[in-house]
Amino acid sequence: MKHSALQIFRQAWSSHRKWPRTWSSPEPKPAYDVVIVGGGGHGLATAFYLASEHGIRNVAVLEKGWIGGGNTGRNTTIVRSNYLLDGNEPFYEWSLKLWEGLEQSLNYNVMMSQRGVINLFHSDSQRDGFIRRGNAMLMHGADAKLMDRDELEKVLPYLDFDNARFPVLGGLCQPRGGTARHDAVAWGFARAADQLGVDIIQNCEVTGMRIKDGAIEGLDTTRGFIGAGKVGLAVAGNSSRLASMAGLRLPIESHVLQAFVSESIKPLVDTVVTFGAGHFYVSQSDKGGLVFGGDLDGYNSYAQRGNLPTAEHIMESGMAMMPCLGRVRVVRHWGGVMDMTMDGSPIIGLTPVTGLYLNGGWCYGGFKATPGSGWVFAYTLARGEPHQLNAAYRLDRFSTGRIIDEKGMGPQPNLH
């Protein structure tokens, strides 16, 4: 059924009780041409683009829990393409272009809201760095706008502009950046993929890989063996665990990142603001809650919860930037486990095992990549080689020295 205004009107007559299920839940078949492991946004988007762009429809997405229950449902939903390096910016800008047409191509409301993303700066050298990044963005066809203090005072009057340690001198704004509804992204891709014949199989955990003569044959799962011509891993946070089933070690550590939501308040923040120097960023959801977060906890973790020192630090940073937050109560917080790579950039491409492909290493920034990642991963799976847009994200870049270290932090995952 196609979603439309007329359909909403028609369904209202039956009190919205007759909407069909958004996706079917078939029993797994004995084998598929392509099996995607991980039913987050990336896995579902990959399946959708395999079916819609490459005509490969004998595809299954295996999810150990429920779709979107991983980082897709745990992130702070910021969408942007404000990167500096050549390996990154064209990919993220293509992803942002896909976001801009996503609701039409999926026929699903993902609540994409291009409310702008503003990164604050506090010193002359930081401003110079931001100008350079803004110029790189413009040269790659993205949008960027430098805002001075006067302009910022109009949009964000409540900032502590004269903060003694981090006075706000201005910001780099990407007006086309913004937020989207995380769950809707998973559901929209699932529904569209399902309509093209993709099997979405939940409660199906992959527990092992069968590899013969260096090529993948299929997967052992909690719902039995499933044969596969090709396998694509999209299991954010768990990539090392899945890769170890194929005897591979990855340039990845799993780390926890926390997020927080406040009680609903009247409209206050109508953009996304990041205070990188103090480790805090914030936006406001349509329900009115402030959605905010900061940096990693900083130690290896597979626990989907963080520790209090980081929570305290994030609150302190928030208070430093927006003192008016002091009276707002936090109602929920949680953590998500992410693949932190050694250079802070993702890995999308081939592995040493024939037929096994990896999409991982998203660090804390993979939500914005969802459509672009699915798009290039589908291409890579279909053709057996990377697209130009993900060619730099190859796994062997660590052995060839072609790392993509956006922040210049070196091989220390908790600093990226």
Added chain:
Amino acid sequence: MRIPCPNCGERGLEEFSYRGDATVTRPTSIEPSSESAWLDYVYLRDNPYGPHWEFWHHISGCRAWFRLKRDTVTHKVLAVALAAGVDGEDHRS
């Protein structure tokens, strides 16, 4: 999560800084033939789900470096030892 420093006993997490996996070994050779050993040391990690030997630094305390065996799922601390004297042998057990 509380961290037991071998010198100071159990202290709050905010007193420590983290270095990562303590099982990787820095190669002694700089010959081209040692390239894969360097790749292994600089970039590749087991990243285990469960017990993990890792380096911590009691930066706001006694400033000692030590190794901690900690479960990455439960955060339970299983063993601790000063880093001094780490001899490059395999501590993956």
